[in-house]
Amino acid sequence: MQVGLEAFLLLSAALFAIGLYGAISKKSTIAILMSLEIMSIAISLNLVAINRFVTPSEMTGWFFTVFTMVTSAAEVGIGLGMLIAIYRRAHTSEVSDLDEMKG
Amino acid sequence: MSLSLNMIAFCIFAFAILLGALGVMTSKNVVHGAYWLLEMAVASAGIFYFLDSAYIAVMQLMVYGGAVGVLVIFTIMITLRSRDEAIRPLDFSVFALIGALAFFGLMAYAILTSPSMAAQHLPAMPQLAEFGKEMFSLKGYSLPFEIASLILTVALVAAVWWTKDGDN
Numbered sequence: 001m002q003v004g005l006e007a008f009l010l011l012s013a014a015l016f017a018i019g020l021y022g023a024i025s026k027k028s029t030i031a032i033l034m035s036l037e038i039m040s041i042a043i044s045l046n047l048v049a050i051n052r053f054v055t056p057s058e059m060t061g062w063f064f065t066v067f068t069m070v071t072s073a074a075e076v077g078i079g080l081g082m083l084i085a086i087y088r089r090a091h092t093s094e095v096s097d098l099d100e101m102k103g
Numbered sequence: 104m105s106l107s108l109n110m111i112a113f114c115i116f117a118f119a120i121l122l123g124a125l126g127v128m129t130s131k132n133v134v135h136g137a138y139w140l141l142e143m144a145v146a147s148a149g150i151f152y153f154l155d156s157a158y159i160a161v162m163q164l165m166v167y168g169g170a171v172g173v174l175v176i177f178t179i180m181i182t183l184r185s186r187d188e189a190i191r192p193l194d195f196s197v198f199a200l201i202g203a204l205a206f207f208g209l210m211a212y213a214i215l216t217s218p219s220m221a222a223q224h225l226p227a228m229p230q231l232a233e234f235g236k237e238m239f240s241l242k243g244y245s246l247p248f249e250i251a252s253l254i255l256t257v258a259l260v261a262a263v264w265w266t267k268d269g270d271n
Contacts (some may be wrong), residue, residue, distance in 0.1 A: 005221040013210035018124040021203035023198035053221040071249040074258035081262030
């Protein structure tokens with residue numbers, strides 16, 4: 001029995017929903033960054049699956065996936081750098097403790 | 104050429120991916136969450152391999168399994184000094200759960216009700232050499248490639264600048 005495009009899209013949507021839940025609900029900055037990585041992997045999965053099933057000969061999904069990976073790597077580098085900077089200044093990595101701007 | 108991916112292999116890898124994602128959400132120790140993320144990256148590389156995209160699978164292993172995994176664990180090592188800081192209660196938010204479920208429901212409805220875009224007869228994927236030629240040709244993707252390398256350079260400089268010594 002073969003698997004169609006819909007199964008991959010559903011898997012990707014489920015993965016993105018899990019990542020979305022984590023990005024909203026988590027209080028630890030490292031956990032939020034890991035949730036963002038889950039969403040990014042879901043996007044890559046979506047692009048590769050659509051590329052394989054719809055336009056395999058043009059390889060558009062491959063290019064988009066590679067560029068998505070580049071931006072995702074840049075994002076995680078900057079995010080973890082900022083996390084270390086926040087930890088150095090505030091001595092915490094909890095989002096709920098960073099409330100200096102709260103009115 | 105028919106797809107080599109059958110239902111059993113897809114179910115194994117989909118189960119591994121969803122298990123990893125749920126493991127990141129439900130592990131109380133942040134270090135365990137990082138290892139679940141690593142497991143999820145490796146499992147998604149398996150799915151990419153079955154989609155005839157071996158190059159993307161290797162990239163996934165190198166970028167997510169290698170670089171991102173090491174970065175996350177390294178940051179945990181720097182910021183969480185003791186074992187007590189790494190173990191924390193599970194954060195639960197009803198609004199986030201409702202939002203995520205609504206998103207998934209909407210997506211599932213759209214996927215299952217829209218007409219299928221998939222081609223009936225799937226041709227073979229092009230070879231990696233054609234991917235490289237298209238990537239570096241002037242009419243292809245050479246300009247986005249250069250911009251992507253610029254973005255990576257700026258991001259690395261910014262990360263070093265953020266983490267350098269000093270009060271400001």
